[in-house]
Amino acid sequence: MLYLKAEKLDAFLARAAETRKLYVPVDSEPGRSSYREWTPGTAVSRGLHTTRSAKDFFFPQTENLAGFRVEDKKIRVIDPRAETEDFAVFGVRACDARSFGILDKVFLADPVDTYYENRRRHGLILSMSCRRPAETCFCKNFGIDAAEPEGDVRFTDDGDGWYLEALTEAGKAFLDPLADLCEDRDPAGAEAAKEKTREIVDRLPLNDLPVGKFGGGKTKELFDRPEWAELSEACIGCGTCTFVCPTCQCYDIRDFDTGREIRRFRCWDSCMYSDFTKMAGGNPRLTQKERFRQRFMHKLVYFPENNGGEFGCVGCGRCLASCPIHMHIVKVMKRLGEDENEQ
């Protein structure tokens, strides 16, 4: 089995960056890391807890959908799409790696979102097992194994380097020309490293969420629960949870006049915002309670109902770390997961 020593990482990334853009997590300030394009000398973060997820590379915060020029009463429609350059995202944790399966169910469902599909086709996911999960991590609740992330190439971290496995054809095509930078090692070492990760994850404090109380078909039980009022009471509707979320995919479409043409762009939107569902004739989600409820019902009930039971949350913990009022999906699940007669 291929094994990459830590001191060979720079050479590995340098070679990989010859054929594609490469994004790696970098410690941007104490306790935080973010994805940056790799250039020679870039120090890769071993913490891997990026403030924002790798979603941004496939579903950017803003992008142009179409352009228009009005010439002589006629509208010329401009298709701005071009093939994306090949790129790779390194150090994607198991939670984020799973999030692409969730985003795929939305964007690749008929009719395919070709902007997203283009980036999925050109973007490689180089995933990595977790050695240092945070106390806010709870991926295990959703059946995610932090030791065996999905992706195109899996890096299994043993503390001194990584065992490498290509999981897809694209991953194999990427890895083969880099094999000479690696050495061959007994796969038993990879298994031991995975077990180590599982031991660490098993000690995390949020492993026993009442997941069974949620899922498709639970709308009637959960929608009118009185706890929503109390849970949402302090929510200021800032939308931070939706922006750091690797699976949130709601978007807005707007037009902007550049002076030369009208650009139709999409940008991330949030169900937490008061005008998200506002119409000329009224708003079906009038208060923050309804908007708050929508976010969690979508992740925990509506999405699984429409997608074979898969939850719309991967337990990455970013919303726990970033919410200014410390309200988040774990508290929601714990509170609503209590039997009503226990209260």
Add this chain to the structure above:
Amino acid sequence: MNSETLIPHAVVVDEVRADTPDVKTFRILTREGGKPFDHIPGQCAMISVPGVGEGMFSITSSPTDEAYMEFSIKKCGHLTNWLHALEPGMEVTVRGPYGRPFPVEDELRGKDLLFIAGGIGLAPLRSVIRYVRDRRENYGDVQIVYGARSKEDLVDYEEILTEWMSAPGFTVNLTIDRAEEGWDGHVGFVPNYVTELNPDLAKTVLVCGPPIMIKFTVKGLSDLGFKPEQIYTTMELRMKCGVGKCGRCNIGSKYVCKDGPVFRFDELGELPDEY
């Protein structure tokens, strides 16, 4: 590159008809003079004025109107103000069709149909009504109960008088909210009128109008003995993408843009009351 549903096509506004003081009907053609695309009654399309915005509108013409596509649009916001300022020959963009239509070739075949509309709620039903009139042999009797605030607010009034009232097997019952000079028809709200008319319980109902009208009409129908399985309506919530991805038009687990806009009332009963 594959085709992308979010990139619209430019089309020509061929004709603008002022139906009421705040409703206009727009006839849309491709630049070559043809129909932009085919649809099934109940489906919608996204119309935009570049630089102003894009919105979802029901297609009010029938698939049997083979030469053109029409939209009846009420002036009630930013985009619709712009649309109302359009003149023939100007262009807009369109994309679609979107959504689940009325089951005109399935459950509605062979049925006696009762259409109930209030105000601009006639727009989506007009597509079905014209379709049924053009394929008369496939459907039973047709009753249309339509109400508006006043006589001048009745959309498609000319078409109702000259085409629908004389169509074989068609009965049309019009009502306006308040009595006015020159109106010798029924006066009163649609829900009460439907109850007064006491329609046959074998009919299949298609209802559309303001939410409050739909609510009271369906309650009245239910009191008369109609079952939710017999009643169809078409919903409207804010939309951006039209294809179930932008995430804002859901009622529970259903997206109005793709799982609707047409719903049967027994289906709506399964969804949370958030619309």
